[in-house]
């Protein structure tokens with residue numbers, strides 16, 4: 615690391631200011647509630663144990679977007695519930711209600727698998743960040 619004439623620290627590996635800002639953004643994503651589509655979501659302690667939807671509102675093959683939490687819940691197979699960040703990993707639009715086991719983003723047409731959150735159609739390439747959930751009684755709970 616060297617210091618420029620303006621006092622800014624610059625890496626010696628050839629990374630410019632833009633690359634450094636990008637790296638900082640990636641680091642900041644780790645602190646966000648829903649992550650940045652790079653793996654499991656960081657679940658805020660306040661969400662643990664929270665009932666985020668009723669099982670009756672999440673049909674097999676479909677799902678429900680919980681808008682205030684920015685979470686999409688799916689039921690890719692009978693009795694199997696999954697939850698993901700509802701923020702598209704392309705440019706951050708909210709995804710639409712899942713249908714036919716596909717989570718779609720209307721902004722630019724990206725599609726994500728309802729069972730894994732993986733991007734199956736671009737322009738998004740990164741998966742939706744996953745939350746761990748379980749069915750408990752008639753509710754779907756974040757664990």
Ligand code: FES
Nearest residue numbers: 702704705719722
């Ligand atoms: S923001 Fe979702 S496809 Fe572009």
